[in-house]
Amino acid sequence: xxxxxxxxxxxxxxxxxxxxxxxxxxxxxxSKYGFTHLxxxxxxxxxxxxxxxxxxxxxxxxxxxxxxxxxxxLALLKEKMIANAETSTGxxxxxxxxxxxxxxEFEKQIGECTFTLYFEVSDETMTARxxxxxxxxxxxxxxxxxxxxxxxxxxxxxxxxxxCYTEKGKLKMxxxxxxxxxxxxxxxxxxxxxxx
Ligand code: B4P
Numbered sequence: 001x002x003x004x005x006x007x008x009x010x011x012x013x014x015x016x017x018x019x020x021x022x023x024x025x026x027x028x029x030x031s032k033y034g035f036t037h038l039x040x041x042x043x044x045x046x047x048x049x050x051x052x053x054x055x056x057x058x059x060x061x062x063x064x065x066x067x068x069x070x071x072x073x074l075a076l077l078k079e080k081m082i083a084n085a086e087t088s089t090g091x092x093x094x095x096x097x098x099x100x101x102x103x104x105e106f107e108k109q110i111g112e113c114t115f116t117l118y119f120e121v122s123d124e125t126m127t128a129r130x131x132x133x134x135x136x137x138x139x140x141x142x143x144x145x146x147x148x149x150x151x152x153x154x155x156x157x158x159x160x161x162x163x164c165y166t167e168k169g170k171l172k173m174x175x176x177x178x179x180x181x182x183x184x185x186x187x188x189x190x191x192x193x194x195x196x
Contacts, residue, residue, distance in 0.1 A: 002085035007111045009081075010035075010090030010196075013097060015161055016119030018141075018150040019126035019133070021176045021183060025119065026094045028184045033196050036081075036088040040095040043076040044068060045139075063140045065149025067098050067157060074105055081110060090114075090196075099157040100164050116165040117190070119176040119183075123151050 012035070016022045026037045044062065048055040054072070061068045073096065081091060093113075097103035107113065127147055134142035141150065165171040172190050176183045 002082045005085040006081055009085070009088065009111055011111055011113045012090065012092050013103065013113045013116040013165075014092055014094045014119075015097070015116060015158060016176065017121060017123070017126050017154040017158070018147065019130040020119040020121045021129075021180060022094050022119060024180050025174075025176075025183060025187055026092050028180070029092060029187060029191065032188070033090075033191055035090045035092045036084045037092045037094060038077055038080050040073050040077065040093070040098070042094075043080065044073065047072075047076065059140060063146060065141060065146045065153055067153060070099070070102050070105060073098075073102065074109065077106070078110060097158075097161050098153075100160050103161060103164065113165075113170065114194075115170045115172050116161070117187075118162050118165075118171055118173045120173055121176045125177055126151065 014022050014026060023039055023041075026039065029035060030037045044058055048059050048062075058068055058072070077093065077096065081088075084091075093106075097106060103113070103116075127144075130142055130147050131144065133139075140146070162171060162173075174183060174186045174190070176186075
């Protein structure tokens with residue numbers, strides 16, 4: 001079954017603060033290594049775009065820079081993973097887990113992660129990148145006030161995720177201050193080192 005396939009699938013969690021370059025590097029990884037890229041943020045924005053009642057609640061939460069409820073994100077991810085289970089060579093789970101509990105529930109319900117890839121960037125750099133993206137993105141959360149809140153949420157809820165996977169010996173950290181091509185050189189070292 002699809003569920004059994006997922007238990008043995010390669011699953012890589014991709015975490016980092018807002019604007020750390022997660023989405024950007026995932027696109028690079030997909031074109032070189034052929035994983036299935038699932039971005040929790042993109043899945044949530046698609047739910048919003050669908051115009052559902054749930055979508056309206058999600059917009060409010062995202063505008064405040066807060067985390068949407070765990071069950072909402074996990075259900076969206078699970079559905080997409082099941083749909084791709086037969087054909088996928090592995091999954092990049094981008095923007096997830098955002099809190100320790102999300103990782104625990106995912107691993108209980110779907111499968112264990114192979115490792116967690118963490119993009120480390122200073123708050124100043126993340127803010128500058130997001131303000132630059134704000135000029136064209138049209139995203140409700142790309143504005144100065146929301147960016148501050150997203151950074152606070154990251155330090156409070158997501159940093160413990162980094163500590164948690166470090167303790168499990170499953171964290172791979174990339175310094176992502178540099179331009180995206182330089183960062184991808186470091187990412188490739190990790191993926192090639194794992195034999196992907
Ligand atoms: P996300 O969609 O994950 O937003 P993000 O953190 O900004 O990441 P994104 O992938 O878009 O940006 P990236 O760093 O690649 O989350 C948005 C919101 O959704 C959250 O605040 C939360 O409310 C909700 N949410 C998402 N996942 C959730 C979960 N699991 N649980 C609960 N709630 C959840 O890139 C940013 C910019 O930097 C881009 O413009 C890019 O071009 C640029 N950039 C990237 N790398 C660069 C580099 N090396 N140099 C220069 N610029 C670079």
